[in-house]
Amino acid sequence: MKTLGVDLAAATKKTAVAVIEWGAGSTGSGAARLTHLALDVDDQHIVELFGSTDMTGVDCPVGWPDALIPFLTGHLDNIAAPVLEHDGIAGRRLLAYRDTDRFVTRETGLIPLSVSADRLAHPAMRCAVIQAKIAQLHGPQPRDGSGRLAEVYPAASLKIWGLNGRGYKGRGVPEAERLALLLAALEEQAPWLDLAGHRDSLAGSDDLFDAVIASLTARAAARRRTLLPDSTHAAAARTEGWIHLPDCRLDELPKGS
Template identity: 45%
Template sequence: MSDGTMRTGGVDLAAENKGTALAVIEWTPDRARLEQLSLDVDDAEITEVAAGVARLGIDCAFGWPDEFVGFVTAHADLAQPQTPDGGMAWRRTLAYRETDRQVRERSGRWPLSVSTDRIGLTAMRCAGLLGRLAGSGLVVDRSGRDGAVVEVYPGATLRVWKWEMRGYRSDPEVRRSLVQRMRREAPWFELGARAELMVESTDAFDAVVAALAARAAATGRYDPPPAEHQERAEREGWIILPSCPLGELLHWPSTESPAGATRTAR
């Protein structure tokens, strides 16, 4: 790892294999190469790749808000008095995790709510996937401080990089312009023919960004959960946002060893 060689992976997770994309980037001291980019990926392939990378970034919520879990548990107990509705501000505590609030502060946008929005089914698949990864012998730390996987959010990653990405999820030409910008800011990143798949498929594009965010996590260039939120992040999950621009991801930070890189690079 100290020689700058590693592999990172990224997953744009969907509720089913259709719509799920997987990217793997190989990093060496002087270049990075998009080694793999696949669509319609199943959990078995994700688990296999996770065993061979320094970090795997997964674009999906790793858990639900503590308050939401407590509310549903209490509501299911018919012997107990029902929880009164505390108004919209109270309902928002059920809708958003602590990491969602932190992401809004950095990126200016709320992530989708895992408890009230359409990503719930995907989060259920993700919970099963995390269990499968743990069952395979990998360390799963939902806070992202340690282990094989980190929660990532490609849209917020692009926003903290200050990229103009309005419409990128629906317009291939916007994605083409982002791929071109990626090549300008990171001329050392070899996309090869797979770049066209990033233009054709939003899922493929997001998987690559997820793998780039995983590189930031593996080299310690992200803001970990504050100490007061660490235990909550271990339950709810914590979105990793790079603390450096894309162009700086190739080289190791100036500190001795990356804070987040605890596994042997392959």
């Protein structure tokens, strides 16, 4: 099995990808090897990698809140009712956050950025275009992650796996030091993961590091070892997307096919 992790930015710059081949590590069976790592990646490369791997984890929302479309349509058509339904802060939260965002907060205490009211909106627009390009070649991918594309959230994966993911993003010296410590902690907890000479690159880029975490989470999603939407979340997950939170330890990822 090969998994692809994508740390998606609004443009090619700072977009990172990581491919992990499972059962291909230098330590023998039950291991994994980082076979491809790249930064400043364009849409075409992402689509090509999707086609050559088994499961993709993308660190970006794959959909928008269900409430947002009727709200915008009502505003466009000067129909008051669907707009007034979201009067007040509680109503606006339904426009800003998806069902899966609220689920992640309940499970982890983390608050994902809003896809409709924060800087994440621009990458999400690019993600929608990439999904359309994938659909043209490989068929539409369900937004709930039941196909070959799953939405992931590296910060949540790190927390679930007991890795301190605070303060490692950025270009300053403190951030670089925290990233180095985080990478060392990952190596300690996942000795079965062969970084294949990419350690220095990972230590120098939080984008590349996040792509690796996305690829690891894609493995959990492929093996159905993530928290899946139950009947109360299933409908929203199909339209808005679903963030896949690992439901397994790191050392369980290499097991199985």
